Amino acid sequence: DAGVTQSPTHLIKTRGQQVTLRCSPKSGHDTVSWYQQALGQGPQFIFQYYEEEERQRGNFPDRFSGHQFPNYSSELNVNALLLGDSALYLCASSLKSRRGVYYEQYFGPGTRLTVT
Amino acid sequence: ILNVEQSPQSLHVQEGDSTNFTCSFPSSNFYALHWYRWETAKSPEALFVMTLNGDEKKKGRISATLNTKEGYSYLYIKGSQPEDSATYLCASLGHRGSTLGRLYFGRGTQLTVWP
Numbered sequence: 001d002a003g004v005t006q007s008p009t010h011l012i013k014t015r016g017q018q019v020t021l022r023c024s025p026k027s028g029h030d031t032v033s034w035y036q037q038a039l040g041q042g043p044q045f046i047f048q049y050y051e052e053e054e055r056q057r058g059n060f061p062d063r064f065s066g067h068q069f070p071n072y073s074s075e076l077n078v079n080a081l082l083l084g085d086s087a088l089y090l091c092a093s094s095l096k097s098r099r100g101v102y103y104e105q106y107f108g109p110g111t112r113l114t115v116t
Numbered sequence: 117i118l119n120v121e122q123s124p125q126s127l128h129v130q131e132g133d134s135t136n137f138t139c140s141f142p143s144s145n146f147y148a149l150h151w152y153r154w155e156t157a158k159s160p161e162a163l164f165v166m167t168l169n170g171d172e173k174k175k176g177r178i179s180a181t182l183n184t185k186e187g188y189s190y191l192y193i194k195g196s197q198p199e200d201s202a203t204y205l206c207a208s209l210g211h212r213g214s215t216l217g218r219l220y221f222g223r224g225t226q227l228t229v230w231p
Contacts, residue, residue: 004159033217033219035219041223042224043205043221055217056216104150104162107160
């Protein structure tokens, strides 16, 4: 089991460009969440995908969008990049339970995005 | 928004020392608390999921306690080793409405263990 994988590992973009980050969840997981960790901060929730739909969204602008594919993998897209978007982007996968199991989330190693 | 605080921000100890750090969270509407261990350039590794007041969990030399009435959790490391050097994150799990399934993280405690 490869666990949660993310690509690319590092990325450098310039202001105004667009970027796509990718995530493959742990085998058997159906829910993917994305988090942003800026320097000196804890990870901040961006959004969560389940059944190919965005189910929850954090306090991030519409420039941040995502997608989940039928195989449960996910993409995070950021348009019109700003310097402040420089951060580590973490993907987490979990198995959604309708009965209230505690949503244990497994994380990937992250993608380091630098905007210049 | 669930405001989660961790202290101290960083900690430097000698090999063999025991150490502990704190995670504070809102006690109202509590559902679950997650602890993660995060080594540089690796994935955050889940340590514990804690749900019940008075819970105590143990994994090797690492243990954690939970007090949901007063809104805090302690993580203890007994006999610290250099390989324990990492950032330890705690996160409160939202379970209602717009918080459902979201983890609210503290800023972490960065532990360095010197040989």
